[in-house]
Amino acid sequence: SSAVATVIAKPYDYPLPLDKTAVVMVDFQKDFMLKGGFGDALGNDLAQLQECVPGAQALLKAARAAHLPIVHTLEAHKPDLSDLHPCKLTRGNPKEGMRIGDKGAMGRILIRDEPGNGIVDELAPLPGEKLLHKPGKGAFYNTELEAWLQAHGITHLLFAGVTTEVCVQTSMREANDRGYECLLVSDATGSYFPEFKAAAIAMIVAQGGIVGWAADSAAVAAAIE
Numbered sequence: 327s328s329a330v331a332t333v334i335a336k337p338y339d340y341p342l343p344l345d346k347t348a349v350v351m352v353d354f355q356k357d358f359m360l361k362g363g364f365g366d367a368l369g370n371d372l373a374q375l376q377e378c379v380p381g382a383q384a385l386l387k388a389a390r391a392a393h394l395p396i397v398h399t400l401e402a403h404k405p406d407l408s409d410l411h412p413c414k415l416t417r418g419n420p421k422e423g424m425r426i427g428d429k430g431a432m433g434r435i436l437i438r439d440e441p442g443n444g445i446v447d448e449l450a451p452l453p454g455e456k457l458l459h460k461p462g463k464g465a466f467y468n469t470e471l472e473a474w475l476q477a478h479g480i481t482h483l484l485f486a487g488v489t490t491e492v493c494v495q496t497s498m499r500e501a502n503d504r505g506y507e508c509l510l511v512s513d514a515t516g517s518y519f520p521e522f523k524a525a526a527i528a529m530i531v532a533q534g535g536i537v538g539w540a541a542d543s544a545a546v547a548a549a550i551e
C-alpha cells in the first residue's frame with residue numbers, strides 16, 4: 327500500500343509511509359545490558375538500560391504486526407580484530423582482560439558471534455529480520471546498511487536501542503545526513519546516564535527537528551496498527 331500514517335510526535339507530526347519505513351533496533355546486546363560485558367567493563371550502571379526493554383518490546387510487536395522491515399544492529403568486531411581501530415582498543419585505558427577481544431564472562435568482549443555479542447532474549451530477532459554487524463558506533467560506518475535500505479525502498483527510519491547518546495544518536499545523525507526521515511522512539515531507548523538520554527532526545531528534536539522526531543512506542547503503535 328502507499329498509505330501514510332501520522333505519528334503524534336515532537337517537534338510536530340511525523341508522516342510515516344507504511345511501505346517505506348523500517349525499524350532500526352540498535353545494539354540491544356548482552357555486551358551492553360548484562361554483567362560481564364563491554365558496558366560492565368567500562369564501569370557503567372547496567373540497571374539503567376533495563377528500563378527501555380518494555381518500550382522496545384512494544385515497538386517490536388507493533389512493527390511486526392504492521393509488517394515493517396526490522397534491522398537489528400550489533401556492535402561487533404571480527405575475531406582477528408582487523409576492523410578495530412587502535413583508538414577504540416585503547417580508549418579508556420582498560421585493564422588487561424577487559425579490552426575488546428579479551429575473554430570475558432560471556433566470551434570474547436564485543437566479538438562477533440560470541441555469546442555476549444548476541445541480543446538479549448527479551449528482544450531476540452525473528453527469522454527474516456536483518457542482522458547488521460557494525461564495527462563503529464554509527465550503523466552506516468563500514469556496513470552494508472545504506473545499500474540494504476536502498477534495495478528495500480526505505481526512506482523513513484524508526485530508531486530504538488542502546489545507548490541513546492552513543493550508538494543510537496550517532497546512527498540517527500548518519501541517517502539524517504543521508505536523507506532519511508528519522509524518528510527516535512523515546513521509551514525504547516536507554517542510556518547508562520539518564521541525563522544524557524534526556525539531553526540527546528532534546529537536541530534531536532530542537533531547532534524544528536534538526537536531526538528528526540521523537541515519539542513514544544504507544545504513539546507509534548497507535549499510528550501503524
Ligand code: TIU
Nearest residue numbers: 353401488489492493494
Ligand atoms: N558505551 C556506550 O554508551 N555505548 C557503546 O559503547 N555502544 C553503544 O552505544 N551501542
